[in-house]
Amino acid sequence: MTRFGIIGGGLMGHGIAVALAQAGHRIVVYDADPVTLASLDERIVRALERCDTPPGDVGMMTARITAAKTLADLVLRVDVVIEAVPERLDVKHQVLAALEEKIPAVMPVWSNTSVLSLTEVAKDMRHPQRLVGVHWWNPPYVIPLVEVAPGAETDHRFVQEACDMLDGMGKTTVRLHRDVRGFIGNRLQFALVREALHLLEQGVCDPGTIDTVMRTSLGLRWSAVGPMENADFIGLDLTRDILDSLAPHLSVAVTFPALDKPLSAGHRGRASGGGLLAWPAGQGEEVAERLDSGIRRNLVEP
C-alpha cells in the first residue's frame, strides 16, 4: 500500500484517484479550486458506479480517497506526488516550484502531462531527476494503458519504480526510451486526426463519413492487431510500396481551418451543442455510453 498525493482534482485527477483506490492504495487529493474539491466525492462515486463496482465496495473505495485543503496538508501524508493540473507550462512550473519547497529531495513526482515536453516541465526543478512522465488514459480506472517516460534529467531508478508500481496494479505499462511530446498514443491519434482534418479541408468528405470509415474498417481491428504487426502481416515490401505512393500526399499541416471555422462561429463541439457534427440533446450521454460499451467489449485478455 502506497500513499499517493494528487495535485489537481479535475477529470484526470479524480480518475487516477479511482484507479489507485481500486489497487488498494491510499490517495489524498488537493485542488486550488474549492468547488472542484467539494464535488470530488460525488464524482468518485459516479466513476465507481460506472465501472460496476459492487455496491458493498463503494464505501471501502471512497474511504481510501480523502481531500486536502492545502498543499502543505497533502505533502505530510504521502509517499509519491502526482501532478494532474491543466496542460499549461506556466501552471505546471508554478505547482512544481511550490511542491518542491515542501517535500524531501528523494520523493518521486509523477507528471500526467500528455502533450508538453517533460524536459520542459522539469526545467526549473531543483531535483528534476525525480520527475517521471506517467500518462494515464481516460478513464484511468478502465483503460489498461499507462505510458511512462523519462525527461532528459530523470534518474532511471525513478522510472523503474513507477513502472514496477503500475505493473503491480495490473496496468499495462509501456516505458518510452526517451521524452517525446504526446508520448506514443497521442502522437498516433493526432497524426490520424491531422489527416482526417486534411480530408475535410480538401473537400473529400464530411466529418460523419470519417467516423463511419473508422468504425467499420480500421476500428474493427486495432484492438486485436496493432499497426506494426499488421505491417509484417501484409509484408514490409507492400507496406513500403503503399507508403511510397501515399506519404507524399499525406497532411503535413500545422494549421487547421477545419477547426478554426466552427470555433470562430462559437461551435466548440458537444459543450456548445454543435461542432464538426450536430449535438442534439442527449447525444453526449449516448456517445459516452457507446464509448463505454465499445471499450468493455474489447477489454479481453491479450
Next chain:
Amino acid sequence: MTRFGIIGGGLMGHGIAVALAQAGHRIVVYDADPVTLASLDERIVRALERCDTPPGDVGMMTARITAAKTLADLVLRVDVVIEAVPERLDVKHQVLAALEEKIPAVMPVWSNTSVLSLTEVAKDMRHPQRLVGVHWWNPPYVIPLVEVAPGAETDHRFVQEACDMLDGMGKTTVRLHRDVRGFIGNRLQFALVREALHLLEQGVCDPGTIDTVMRTSLGLRWSAVGPMENADFIGLDLTRDILDSLAPHLSVAVTFPALDKPLSAGHRGRASGGGLLAWPAGQGEEVAERLDSGIRRNLVEP
C-alpha cells in the same frame, strides 16, 4: 440479381466474389494466371467456412461463382466488371484497354484500386465516365465498409448506381466527393503508420510497444466512437490546443529507414519469418485468428 465479372482472382478478387455471392449475385472470375484460377474454388470454400457459412449453404454459394478461362469468355456473361488486378498503373491500363475493346460503352467498370489515383487509372480509357473507384476492405465478406469515389471524368450516375447496389447488399457504403489516393481509410491508416515508424526511428520505443499502446488505448474505442465525434466530445478548443502543440513535431517523412533496414536484410515480415517483429512458426495463424475474432466482437449494430 446482377452478374459481376471480376478480373483478378487473387486475395481481393476472390474475397469480393464471396461478398457478392453472399448477397445472391452471380460472379464470373478471370485471372491471367491459370494457377490462381485453379485454386479459386478451394479458396472460396475456405473463405465461406471462415465466416461460418452453414455447411448446407456452401454449395449454393460456390455455384454462384464460376471461372472464365479468357477475358472474352468473361465479358459475354456479365453486367458489371470489377478490376481487382495488382496495384500497378501499367497493369491496370493494360487490363482496362483490353477490356474496353470487348464491352459496350455503357457497361459499368469498378476499379478496386486503393492507393493509385483513379483519375490516372482512367487516363487512357475510351469511356472514362464509367469507371468508379470501389474500394473493398479485406476480407470483403466480413468488413462492412466499401468506399466509393469518382475519378475526374466519372459520370455521377455510375457512382450512384454503385452505391445503390452496395447498399442493397447490406454493405456500409461511403461516397467520396472526389478522387483521392488511398481513399479515406488507407490515408488515415498510413498517416498513423507514418508516425509509428517515426517513433521507431527516433528511438522512442520498439515496434511491439507501438502495438501494445494501440491495442490497450485507441484500439479499444475507435470501433465505437470515431475521431471526429471524439474531437467534438472533448471539445474543438482542446483538440486545437493539442494539435497546436503536437502537429509541428509529427512526422512529415516520405522515406522510411525503419522499413528499409529490415527489408535490405531480407526481413519482409510474416512471409520471411521476421520483420519489425519476430514471426515464429504458427504466429501467422495466431494473428489471423486474433484479427478475425477482434473484427467479429466489434461487428455490432451501429
